[in-house]
Amino acid sequence: MNKEPAVTAPGKGTAATYAGAGRDHFAPIVDVRDLEVHFRSRRALRAVQTVKAVDGVSFTIAAGETLGLAGESGSGKSTIARTLVRINRPTAGSVTVAGEDTTRMRRDDLRRYRRRMQMVYQDPYDSLDPRMTVLEAIGEGLSVRGVTRASHRRDTERLLDRVKLPASLVSRYPHQLSGGQRQRVSIARALAVSPEVIICDEAVAALDVSIRAQVLNVLKDIQDDLKVSYLFISHDLSTLRFIADRVAIMYAGRLVEYGTSSQVFGDSRHPYTKALIAAVPTIGGRGGGPRIGLSGEPPDPARLPSGCAFHPRCPLAQDICRADRPALRQKQGGQMAACHMAPDAPAGEASV
Amino acid sequence: MATVNPALDELGTTEPLAVAEPRLLHRALVSLWHDPVALISLLVVVALALVAILAPYFSPYNPNHIFLNGLSADGAPIHPDGTFLLGTDPNGRDVLSRLIYGDRVSLLVGVVATGLASVIGVIVGAIAGYVGGIVESILMRLTDVVLSFPILLFCIALITVTGPSTRNVVLVIAFGYWTYLARIVRSLVLSLKEREFVTAARTLGVGHVKILRRHILPHLVPTIIVYSTLGIATSILIEASLSYLGIGVPVPEASWGQMISQGQQYFQIAPWLLIAPGIALIITVLAFNLAGDWLTDLLDPVTTEIGR
Numbered sequence: 001m002n003k004e005p006a007v008t009a010p011g012k013g014t015a016a017t018y019a020g021a022g023r024d025h026f027a028p029i030v031d032v033r034d035l036e037v038h039f040r041s042r043r044a045l046r047a048v049q050t051v052k053a054v055d056g057v058s059f060t061i062a063a064g065e066t067l068g069l070a071g072e073s074g075s076g077k078s079t080i081a082r083t084l085v086r087i088n089r090p091t092a093g094s095v096t097v098a099g100e101d102t103t104r105m106r107r108d109d110l111r112r113y114r115r116r117m118q119m120v121y122q123d124p125y126d127s128l129d130p131r132m133t134v135l136e137a138i139g140e141g142l143s144v145r146g147v148t149r150a151s152h153r154r155d156t157e158r159l160l161d162r163v164k165l166p167a168s169l170v171s172r173y174p175h176q177l178s179g180g181q182r183q184r185v186s187i188a189r190a191l192a193v194s195p196e197v198i199i200c201d202e203a204v205a206a207l208d209v210s211i212r213a214q215v216l217n218v219l220k221d222i223q224d225d226l227k228v229s230y231l232f233i234s235h236d237l238s239t240l241r242f243i244a245d246r247v248a249i250m251y252a253g254r255l256v257e258y259g260t261s262s263q264v265f266g267d268s269r270h271p272y273t274k275a276l277i278a279a280v281p282t283i284g285g286r287g288g289g290p291r292i293g294l295s296g297e298p299p300d301p302a303r304l305p306s307g308c309a310f311h312p313r314c315p316l317a318q319d320i321c322r323a324d325r326p327a328l329r330q331k332q333g334g335q336m337a338a339c340h341m342a343p344d345a346p347a348g349e350a351s352v
Numbered sequence: 353m354a355t356v357n358p359a360l361d362e363l364g365t366t367e368p369l370a371v372a373e374p375r376l377l378h379r380a381l382v383s384l385w386h387d388p389v390a391l392i393s394l395l396v397v398v399a400l401a402l403v404a405i406l407a408p409y410f411s412p413y414n415p416n417h418i419f420l421n422g423l424s425a426d427g428a429p430i431h432p433d434g435t436f437l438l439g440t441d442p443n444g445r446d447v448l449s450r451l452i453y454g455d456r457v458s459l460l461v462g463v464v465a466t467g468l469a470s471v472i473g474v475i476v477g478a479i480a481g482y483v484g485g486i487v488e489s490i491l492m493r494l495t496d497v498v499l500s501f502p503i504l505l506f507c508i509a510l511i512t513v514t515g516p517s518t519r520n521v522v523l524v525i526a527f528g529y530w531t532y533l534a535r536i537v538r539s540l541v542l543s544l545k546e547r548e549f550v551t552a553a554r555t556l557g558v559g560h561v562k563i564l565r566r567h568i569l570p571h572l573v574p575t576i577i578v579y580s581t582l583g584i585a586t587s588i589l590i591e592a593s594l595s596y597l598g599i600g601v602p603v604p605e606a607s608w609g610q611m612i613s614q615g616q617q618y619f620q621i622a623p624w625l626l627i628a629p630g631i632a633l634i635i636t637v638l639a640f641n642l643a644g645d646w647l648t649d650l651l652d653p654v655t656t657e658i659g660r
Contacts, residue, residue, distance in 0.1 A: 085555040114557040127548040131570045140566070144557045186552070193556060 027099060028060035029196055029229050030084070030117075035093035037076075037083050041302075051301045053079040055253040056093070061197065064227040068244030068261070070237060070276065072298045075250040077233045081201045084231065085119050086110060098196065115144065118190035122202035124182035128174040134160070134185050135170040141192025159188040162225075163218050180211035184218060191222065199231045204239060216243055237280050241265050249273045252299050252309040255328055259335020269331040269342040271314050308340070316341045380650055393642035400636055404456040412437070415449040415606045422446075429622040439624045441614065450606035451628055457607045458636060459584075461522055461591040466583035468526035470576055473533025478572070480534070481541030482564060492538065495531045503528040507590055508599065516599045524594075525587045533579055537572055544568050574651035581647055585640035592633055608633050 037054040054076045061067045069077050082088045084095060086102070095102045102113050121127035128137055138159055139152040147155055157167040163184035174182055183203060190198050200219070204212040220243065222228060234240050240247055240261070247264040249257040249272065257270040268274050275294040296313045299305055305312050311321040320340050328338045330345040384391045403410050413419075422444025424430055432439040438447040480491040498506070510524040544550060545568070553563050594600030595609030603610065608629040615625030 087551060087555065111557045111559075114555055117555075119552070119555050121548045121552060123548055127552050129549040129553075129567055132566075140553065140558060141556050189552070189556070 029063045029098055030059075030061040030231070031094075031096040032060070032080075032084075033058045033094045033096070035080070035083065035095065036091045037079050037088055038091040049302050052253050052304070053301060054083065057250075057253075057255055058093075059248055059255070059258065061229045061231060063196070063229055064223060065246070066223065066230040066232055066244045068240035068247040069231060069233045069250060070235060070240055070247065071250035072235065074298050074301060076253040076301075077235075077250055078201055080250075081119060081199045081231065081233055084197075084199060085114065085117055115193040116195055117197045117199065118193060118195040119199040119201060120183070120186050120190055120203040122205055124179045124186065124206060125174075127186050128182055128189075130174050133171050133173055134177075137174075137185060138189050138192050141189050145193045155192070156188075159191055160185075162191060162222060163188045164214075178211075180207055180215060183207060183215055187215075187218065187222070191226075195228065197229045197231065199233070201233045202235070203232075205234065205236065212239070219243065237265070237276060249276065252304055253301060254309070254338065255336070256310065256339070257335060257337045258328065259333075259337075263333055263335040267333045267335075269333055269335060269337040270339045271316050271341070272310050273337075308338070376650075383646070383650055387646065389642060390646035393639040394646070396635060396639035397643050400455055400459060400639065403452055404459040407452050407456045411449040411452040413446040413449045415445065415453040416604050417446070418444045419446070420444070429618060429625065431622075432624055438628050439622065441611070441625055442618055442622075447611075447624065447628055450611060451608075451632055453606040454608045454611060454629065455632065455636070457518070457601055457605065458588045458591060458633075461518065461525065461601070462584040462588040462640075465522045465525035465587040465591075466529065466580050468522065469529035469583060469587075470533055470580050472526065472530035474537050474569075474572065474576060476530065477534040477537025478541050478564060478568060481538040482545055482560070482568065488538075491534070495534050498528065499531045499535075501528075503586075504590060504593055507594060508597070511594060511599045516594075516602055518601050518605070521591055521594055521600050525590050528590070529583055529587065532583070533576070536575060536579060540572055540575060541568055544571055578644060578648045578651060581640060581644035585637045585644065588633070588640070589637055 035054055035057045036052065039051045039053055041049045041051065057076075057080065059067060069080065071077050079088060083090050086105075090103055093103070097113065097116055100113070102110075105113055132140075135153060135156050138156045139149075142152050142155050143149075153170065156170055160167055160169060165181060165184050165188070169177065169181070169185075174185075177185065183206075186203075187198075204215050207215060216239065219230065223230065230243070232240065232243055244261050246260050247258070248255050249264065249270065251272050257264055257268060257273045264273060265277065268277060272294075279294055294313060299309055299312070305322075307323050308314070308317070308321045308326050311317040314321065316339075318340065324340070326338045326340045328336045331337045331339075331342045332345050334345065384394065419436075419440065422430060422436070422440040423442075429442050429444075430436055430440045432447075436446050436448070438451065441447055441450065476491050476495065480488040501509075506528045507524045510527065511520060514520045514524065550563060550567050553567055558566075591600055591607070592609035592612070595607040596613045598610070598613065600609055601607040611629040612626060612633070615622070615627075615629065618625050
């Protein structure tokens with residue numbers, strides 16, 4: 001069922017890349033450290049509020065790997081995506097891509113950097129310019145990479161083939177395409193600049209289930225061929241389980257659990273992760289064990305609860321949870337989790 | 353789970369295609385068929401434009417020629433008759449010829465002034481909306497200052513400084529009218545730049561100038577067309593008002609405002625002097641306004657462009 005990342009794609013690097021401690025010997029393509037993204041809201045006659053959309057998040061993505069990022073709406077997933085492609089600026093922390101710190105990049109460096117990191121957006125009806133044909137949309141990316149206009153058609157047809165669309169679609173406008181086709185065109189446009197990392201921000205959430213599977217398979221094939229890395233953002237755990245090698249769960253701007261797909265889904269340690277998994281609807285009533293109800297609303301990011309931000313909704317909450325914010329620590333099972341109630345791993349065990 | 357359904361994978365087109373929208377030209381013809389008022393106003397606009405362009409062919413006489421037989425024995429203007437279809441004016445000139453050349457002046461001033469105003473308005477509005485921050489504040493406060501004057505009063509004040517001439521009339525009207533477009537364009541750009549396809553172009557590494565030209569400007573075209581059509585009507589009215597007040601197009605060049613002004617004095621003995629240019633002005637302004645309304649419905653800039 002759920003694959004071990006090391007064996008999925010032959011030639012994606014040695015098993016050591018994915019086998020816990022060995023990871024440190026390989027420079028990750030994306031290295032995010034202590035990323036903070038704060039927004040200040042200024043409204044007349046009101047105090048300035050600071051919203052900590054992302055508050056101290058660290059993760060890495062290896063070449064050819066898929067990191068899944070999950071969490072409820074408002075947990076900061078999309079802010080991370082928008083910060084990585086520099087639509088938003090980081091408040092603090094660093095984002096290192098292929099050894100280069102991108103945090104303080106400006107103008108020319110930034111434009112060069114943008115080619116390495118591309119994004120596929122959620123809404124296939126808004127992410128393509130309605131007045132541009134497929135050829136023009138993908139050609140825009142090709143031009144950025146310096147491909148001459150004469151080769152646009154040929155290269156566009158190649159890219160369409162890569163996303164398994166017929167070459168005959170080159171002169172279509174977005175309104176003549178279906179949602180799944182549009183999303184593939186978005187993927188082809190991202191590929192046009194030969195990026196090393198593609199961020200998929202809820203990229204399949206708006207698609208029908210059968211179309212979703214096709215697009216996910218296209219993404220996997222591209223990864224096998226081109227060794228691109230994905231940061232795959234979704235609130236749909238079954239999608240992540242299918243596509244992600246490692247998974248990070250976010251709650252209120254922080255990571256609460258972070259480990260390989262099998263660790264997080266098969267042996268989750270954080271009560272929030274457990275609740276999310278239990279909330280996945282299953283066919284035939286074979287639910288994932290006893291239900292842990294996830295009552296209440298996600299917290300207002302401008303007024304986070306004291307201690308562990310999850311404590312008001314947590315079935316295991318104790319006094320310490322209300323007082324102290326738990327750090328992201330190695331737990332039994334190997335993954336990292338931020339929970340006082342989950343027993344830590346004995347010292348010396350392999351890390352994520 | 354590993355591969356969901358390889359059979360589906362091969363078919364890029366399993367989903368039904370979205371039905372293509374009917375072509376714009378087709379929609380235009382259909383709506384004209386159902387809207388005779390729009391059809392007539394559009395025909396009037398086309399006719400006015402043709403008459404203006406081909407004025408020498410339509411006009412029976414030179415509009416500035418003073419006919420020796422152009423006044424009656426007691427010095428009064430001549431009634432409309434077989435020789436002078438719309439009579440003569442108090443100087444003994446043919447009213448129909450002056451009306452036709454007046455159409456040329458009105459449309460020329462209307463089109464050029466509005467064109468100029470659109471260029472300024474689009475540039476100012478697009479930069480303000482796209483750049484934002486202090487640039488936006490400065491440009492939009494400037495716009496507000498110009499807007500805070502009634503446009504006619506603003507033009508009168510300017511023309512008394514620059515002196516009356518056809519060129520100055522055009523410049524003054526353009527300088528008063530660009531603010532309307534600047535405001536509309538700014539608000540459109542504000543919402544356009546948040547659309548995901550603009551964000552996508554930015555993250556692709558496309559430069560700002562290219563984004564403005566390729567992703568923003570084309571979406572403004574319907575709005576610009578609609579507001580320019582309405583702007584032409586406004587400009588023609590302002591030109592007529594300025595000429596009426598004697599500070600517009602200088603004599604002896606024919607213009608409707610000036611003809612109305614002159615006709616007013618002779619209304620008792622020669623009512624055609626007032627009625628002919630008056631009706632011409634009303635028909636022209638009405639036709640442009642109705643055509644503009646029809647274009648608004650057809651292109652529907654707000655709902656198609658903002659709400660997609």
